[in-house]
Amino acid sequence: MRDNQGKKNHLLGVGLDNEDGHKRITRAEDFSIVGGSQETHEKMTETVVKTFEDIKKKGKSIHTVEQNELKDIISKNSPS
Secondary structure, eight states: OBOTTSOBOOEEEEEOOOOSOOOOEEEOSSEEEEESOHHHHHHHHHHHHHHHHHHHHTTOOTTTSOHHHHHHHHHHHSOO
16 A cells, blocks of 8 residues: 555564574565564564554554654564
8 A cells, every 4th residue: 555645655674683594584565574583583573463453453554653653553562
C-alpha cells in the first residue's frame, strides 16, 4: 500500500551481529528483517510482529500511524 503521497511504507530491520555465515531474511507485506544472529533475528521479528499487532489494535496501519507513535510502539515491544 501507499500513503496519501504515493510513498510505500515499509519497516526494515537490519541485524549486524551475524558471525555464523547464515543469511537470514524474514519478509512480509509491510516489513523485512535481514541479517543478524539467530537470536537477534528472532528478537527483531518478534518485536515487529508485536508492533503490527498493537497498530492493528489501535485501528491503524503502517500507512496511517504517526511516526512518533510508531517509534513509541516499537520501543514498547523491544526486548529489554
